[in-house]
Amino acid sequence: MNNSHDCFHCGEPNPSGTNFTVNIKDEDKQMCCPGCQAVAQTIVDSGLTSYYDHRSETAEKGSTLVPEQLNQLAHYDIEQIQEEFVKQDADFNEITLTVEGITCAACAWLIEKQLRQLVGLQFINVNTTLHRVVIRWQKDTLKLSRILTEIQKVGYKAYPFQVSQQEALYTQQAKAYLRRLGLAGLVTMQVMMFAIALYSDFFSGMEEEFIHYFRWVSFILATPVLLYSAQPFYINAWRNLRNRTLGMDIPVSIALLGAYCASAYATIMGTGEVYFEAISMFTFLLLLGRLLELRARRKASETSSNLLRLLPSMATLIEQDKASLIPAKTLKVGQVILVKAGETIPIDGTILTGISHIEESMLTGEHLPVHKKKNSPVFAGTVNITSPLTIEVTKLPQNSLISDIIHLQDSAQLNKPRIEVVADLVSRYFVGALLITALCTYIGWYFIDPSQAFWITLSVLVATCPCALSLATPTALTCATAQLNKQGILIKQHHVLETLNKINHMVFDKTGTLTHGNFVLLNTSVYSDFSKQMCIDLASQLEKVSEHPISLAFHQQQKESVQLTDVINQPGQGLQASYHGKALKLGHAQFCKIDKTIKSKELVIYLTLADKLIATFELGDTLRESAKIIIQYCRDNNIKTTLLTGDISAKSEEVAEILKIDNVIKGITPEGKLQQLQTLQQSQHVLMVGDGINDAPVLAGAHVSVALASGTDIAKNSADVILLGEDLNKLSILRDTAQKTTLIIKENLGWAIGYNLIIVPLAITGHVPPYIAVIGMSFSSLIVVSNSLRLLK
Template identity: 45%
Template sequence: MSASRCFHCNEPIPPEFNFTLDFDGKPRQFCCAGCLAVADTIIDSNLADYYRFRTEPASKANAMPADLTATLSEYDAPDVLADISQPVGELTEIELSIAGISCAACAWLIEKQLRQLPAVKQVNVNSATQRCHLTWHAAQQPLSEILSGLAKIGYQASPFIADQEEQQFKTELNHFLKRLAVSGIMSMQVMMLAVALYFGDYTGIESSHQGYLRWISFFLSLPVVLYAALPFVKSAWRGVKAKQLNMDVPVSLAIYYTFFASTYATLFNTGEVYFESVCMFTFLLQLGKFFEYRARSRARDATSNLLKIMPVSATRLIGEQQHTVSARRLNVDDVILVKPGETFAADGDIVYGQSSADESMLTGEYIAIAKTVGDNVLAGSVNHDGLLHVTVRQPLASSRLGQIITLQQRTLSQKPAVLQKTDALARYFVERLLLVAVATFILWYVWLDPERAFWVTLSVLVATCPCALSLAAPTAVTCALARLNRSGVLIKNAAVLDVLPELTHIIFDKTGTLTEGRFSVDKVEIFDSKYNEPELLNIIANLESYSEHPIARAFSNYLTQPQPLEHISIEVGAGISAHYNGQQIKVGSASFCQQQLAGSAQVFLNIDEVNVAAISLKDAVRAEVPILINNLRQQGYHLTMLTGDSSVQAEQLQSVLQFNHMVKGCTPEQKVTEINKFVNAGHKVLMLGDGINDNPGFHAAHVSVTLETGSDLSKNQADVVLLQPSIKLLADLLQGSAAAQRVIKQNLYWAAGYNLLIIPLAIAGWVSPYIAVIGMSFSSLLVVSNSLRLLKK
């Protein structure tokens, strides 16, 4: 019989748990007190429609820490608030990053909750980016109260500080949308008038009516040529000034040549007008540019998203006095206080205290690292269970985390070799096309018919405009994306479909990618026969519930019955002790439990100084991995494992899977170095990973892939996301890209063949501008139809 599911988060409800709440006349069950409290708050706030209309379950709600208010109040400090927000008159504006948004209903719930606050004037939640734009009266209500209210309905929010580069991208994206809207709307209007003019040529139309329709088309085309098409002109002019001919040169010539020719025909009532071609051509090109820019914009967004784990505030010690300051204003040799559960605000050295730190956000490895006086700590990592004083050695901007962000931006700006080849091909095409157009004009003006020279040259430019070429790849890519999406593969950067068929090297991260990425109980060895395994695991789970250590999570599912524990004591980096039924129990390392022969076990249970059990933990290899690795090896791929894990587990996995190359103990910079060795040797590289430490490597590789179970930042940043918790979808990705590549080549061959056929006919004067537009449209339609075949595969 399957376990009941939590009404709020849909996770299994442990046995013996009885958390219920009546909703819509039915008792609803919950997996924990946290989910119950969140659901109760949502319903009491008259927001119960969230549960009626949501499409995805919510994230599991953890019980709010008692000191949450004190932690959030740090954002209210004047210099901290000044760094994370912007004043707008009497109001304050801020961007928030919100964890736990799973569907559009979550965005609705957050907006409704915030709009109930009298101090809030404007709120807009984007469920895709998991961000919230908030404007409120800071004098009426502090930010900490707003964030605390969100925490009560299950969403952890923190200030998001976008860098200057992301702001620039947002501004440019808005310009793209406006130009796309102008060219699209005007194209529809002018096309309707063009249909009337074309039919009028055959059925007869009065001269005054024809002139009226032409003038209306002229005025409707003005916003297109004076605004929407300007980026092509600017790009072409920059290329000309740099003595480089790019694809925007013939595009600009075709657009404005056609427009001025049509304007001339309108003014003097002679010849044909092609205002609809100007508008449609601009719209199609803008659409392609927009999709290209969106892909690059998402990559930049991901780099900026990494900033959300950078701490906003810090507690600086001046003597015995504690001062809350902005983390960005810390200087070298400042001493900061870091409490349990807080994020380190800078790279530094511990001068007082001992604890353990979770550096998995930076290294990808989940084992906590013991820290004591003299040890170094990294900005962005989390202090587990000890109170520390840290001397700042590297401020936030120049910290290890800051260097990772800088490294990502540098690798992102590098142009892959495939794009360099495309640029070279484009320059070759443009040079020949312009020479053909000039030669055509001279031929007709000097030797053949000067009156037709202008129109014949226009036919050459229109007929050879790269519409089919510009649609050859995007349409095939769109169909391939839809096909792969149905299979559970989400491609965020369509350009990877061009690179995937050329792949030679595939690089894997270990923890969380090849393995499950979390500890689980592997083997339990019992030394006292009066205890059984479920009983001992339940005792251990009760003690570990008081710890934030990653190993503690391995026992959470074994907590079947809460036990009364007294005098609980945590020894940092060693273990936990308590009194239970008059006995002293200890759970922890071998030394903590006085165990001399540790063997392969990592956790020990000691009752009244007697060793009772030893537990071995494992990070299991994903079930589909061996078959996938074997298939990829048979297909001829060079397989590499790069892992931050420096333990013997890396060698054990290598002995089983037999990678061509393996490097353990890798820092993010070392991963980039290893990837660049392959890239610089001319190989095409794909990287599959799941952690923030993989992000620089994602940009260094030609293609980056992450799992649905990976971190939010990795999913935002990777080119491809596998939407199921299985890396076997990598095989579907490679097969789908190969099919897309075949169709793209067919489209390109057709587009090239069409140009080779139409250019001689246009030069000979046998193709009027009107026929040239029809030919260009037919060529584009054929390319689109061929691409649609991908949806049937």
């Protein structure tokens, strides 16, 4: 891209006598000016060095990109860098950020409160389980660097979510916890030896000065534990206080600092009790709980990270019959790549040459390889098994199916379910109530038994656990969503898992949903002077504007192109156009104004010209193998079923009879489908399954809606859930997972509430020693997270 005499960043010649360098991947790169040096340094410091690996051209000169006083975050506004991690549409940008320092629901509330004050921010949601934030903003009104700056103002560090950075952050956090934990553990063992000896009167015959000596040793040993090992608790507590909110680390910090100050005073003054062993032990157990919780949270977030790891970093580009390896992220739409047998496909595309079997289980959850041939679509992350393929790139890496899956995982949690909102609110007020309770406890015990007042208050502060309450719902929802994604079930809306428990009626479209939608033209009857082939050509030309599966049956047999004008598609009814100044119609009998219909068990389509019948077409379709299974599941679980279709042929009754569907409503328009659904939903909770354009209104209006990935884009955009693959039985997996998720959320909330209701009175009455209190608090959160992890099995 540039030689040693050119600026590594912008490509312009480096002036003689200058020495502006930036260390990139352990190599000093020459820059032409301080502006380029500053921009390159901030890119490196922010972990975005891969920008230089994948850029297709040099950047603009640094002096034109940033002001003289370079903001540390300004590089995130550079368009070339944003391409890698910002999802863009016409008016809005959307990004998923990794945020360091989130510990509880109060942190999420604080970040959301701070950013909602920004003009141009459309949406923000903080996931406390994954430590991620999804943000959508108006790109013409608000800059990404401003968003990141506002997050930093409240004490958190945020940067775009990337798998490598997420892994590095986890490793860094785990090592930091282990260092603090190791120091606290070693000191606890040493200090406990002195404490046990003192408490057991082993030194009763020893002079007073030696007892003070061991107290001073304990004081010295415990000080680094308080100042270093317990530091995360103070940082979080100070952040909460500074921003006028309450978090769990406030009472923890009060307990630790209070015990330390009282012990230090007793040591220095030579009077009173010391609690250095308790300080060390509390810190050790609290850190152990946080480390175990960190590992559990990481397991919950592994699914999306594992999906991204499937993508190869390099691709074999074919240009002018020459093959060359290039970074997969630099591929453009229209380029051709070679994928050998056994290799992972790096990009979404269409097969140009070759026949092979593709392993798609990582996307669909279906483990049987799928046969692929010329013009078949293939997807990034899937594995080519048997033969080499040449593939034309149809989508950019950031728009691939695997990227959309990751995006849907985050989108599923854009809005919190009602039960999670309530739990977050209760947990915040819980901390305030805890502090008041602790104060009242100290005052009460001061008059009852002053020697016990401090210890009992310490137990009250440490024993209670609002963290378990705030983690109960989000951890379960995150694990359930991850598990469904493994099965090829993509959740788009937050309410799905909550609403599915109420579903008692499933409504199915027929064509392309219960049937494969692979229509075959069985018979053509002509009622005019037109030839049979001419009728097929006219029908095929009309169908070119339609995405309905019927169109494929005609396209395969068209031989000549026909000139038509004013083509109009009326979803659910048919198509019409002008042919030599006359109205040409193709569709149902009612749409084509046919009085005498053809009796057939197959689907019959009519072709008229100037309201005169010129031909009829009989088309056949086959049922999906999984259709019987899902209808049987509905019967076994007392769920009513309805077939809601625009097809007016006798095929609808035949399908309903074979599958034993309860109700059939056929020959209905999209508007009629919506009216029927609304009538049903007055007394029942309905799940709608469809795939076509005519299903879009009813999918948008259902309590829960499901679209097949093979369906139209408008149907998938209207649905709450997308099923990858052909298996309708995934609907039963979806409903069963929803029921299990609800049960686990109730178990989590029951444990969190029950634990606090039991432990608080016991702590207030002095029945819970401080070391038991800290163990209970640490493992209460861990139990909630571990219980949620059962959903991943």
